[in-house]
Amino acid sequence: MRLENRLALITGGGRGIGRAIAFTFARHGASVAAAARTRKQIEQVTREISDQFGVESLPVECDVGHAESVNNAFERMRAHFGRGPDIVVNNAGIVETELFVKSDERMWERHLNVNLGGTFRCTRAALPEMIERRWGRVINIASIAGKTGAPYVSAYAASKHGVLGLTRSLALEVAAVGITVNAICPGYVDTEMISRGIEKIVAKTGKSADEALEALKRMSPQNRLVAAEEVAALALLLASEEGRGINGQAINVDGGTVLF
Numbered sequence: 703m704r705l706e707n708r709l710a711l712i713t714g715g716g717r718g719i720g721r722a723i724a725f726t727f728a729r730h731g732a733s734v735a736a737a738a739r740t741r742k743q744i745e746q747v748t749r750e751i752s753d754q755f756g757v758e759s760l761p762v763e764c765d766v767g768h769a770e771s772v773n774n775a776f777e778r779m780r781a782h783f784g785r786g787p788d789i790v791v792n793n794a795g796i797v798e799t800e801l802f803v804k805s806d807e808r809m810w811e812r813h814l815n816v817n818l819g820g821t822f823r824c825t826r827a828a829l830p831e832m833i834e835r836r837w838g839r840v841i842n843i844a845s846i847a848g849k850t851g852a853p854y855v856s857a858y859a860a861s862k863h864g865v866l867g868l869t870r871s872l873a874l875e876v877a878a879v880g881i882t883v884n885a886i887c888p889g890y891v892d893t894e895m896i897s898r899g900i901e902k903i904v905a906k907t908g909k910s911a912d913e914a915l916e917a918l919k920r921m922s923p924q925n926r927l928v929a930a931e932e933v934a935a936l937a938l939l940l941a942s943e944e945g946r947g948i949n950g951q952a953i954n955v956d957g958g959t960v961l962f
């Protein structure tokens with residue numbers, strides 16, 4: 703599978719799953735724009751992939767929670783590459799755990815605004831050019847929490863369920879013009895998001911970090927965390943020419959935790 707002559711925008715490309723996708727796409731020949739708020743991380747990722755794989759890359763400071771920031775990011779990308787992306791990976795995301803009765807309007811807003819709103823904004827900015835070119839890939843990094851519920855993450859789960867609704871509807875709207883829209887639903891992935899979750903479990907329950915980690919691993923019948931590279935491997939298939947028949951799907955990478 704090759705991605706030569708493709709330009710990919712990866713939101714949240716500075717660390718974790720987004721970083722792994724940036725490396726995988728660059729290894730397969732794509733030019734990459736990595737967007738996030740932490741400049742140092744996206745600069746490091748783009749420098750490393752250009753050095754290792756000789757592809758063009760651009761760090762784009764962007765907060766997907768703000769329309770103006772997303773529009774500026776697309777302007778910078780177009781100024782640099784002369785065009786918008788062929789592939790958009792909507793990966794930027796946040797999670798906060800809290801009892802529903804202790805959650806407030808601001809926490810609810812943050813999740814919907816970044817996880818769902820960010821996916822809307824970046825897709826909306828990229829799609830007209832994809833339609834013109836009659837080729838495009840939108841890959842939304844949702845979660846198994848987009849398919850099933852879990853305690854303490856109602857705002858997160860609601861935002862990720864929303865991402866699946868957007869994915870399925872848009873997939874049907876653009877299917878005839880060479881564009882596919884799919885979601886990936888990871889289980890627990892070994893990234894900072896999970897390390898922060900473990901810290902919170904330790905603080906709230908008094909469990910040790912090892913016990914908290916083991917409990918998360920046991921959520922999967924494979925009794926392990928998923929590696930970010932496993933998510934990236936599926937993103938590569940969805941981004942490729944070979945993946946053109948896959949559309950409107952929400953595919954789990956979770957070792958069998960959720961069977962639908």
Ligand SMILES: NC(=O)c1ccc[n+]([C@@H]2O[C@H](COP(=O)([O-])OP(=O)(O)OC[C@H]3O[C@@H](n4cnc5c(N)ncnc54)[C@H](OP(=O)(O)O)[C@@H]3O)[C@@H](O)[C@H]2O)c1
Pocket residue numbers: 713714715716717718719720737738739740741743764765766767793794795796797816843844845846887888889890891892893894895896
């Ligand atoms: N780790 C898991 O177990 C897991 C499981 C299922 C789904 N997911 C999903 O996978 C995606 C990536 O998660 P991860 O585990 O790699 O998390 P992570 O290590 O915390 O990385 C999240 C990335 O998103 C960026 N980001 C967050 N808010 C942003 C904003 N407002 N604007 C732009 N970028 C923003 C972060 O950069 P800045 O903070 O610098 O902006 C960072 O690059 C998320 O959508 C998450 O919900 C993760």
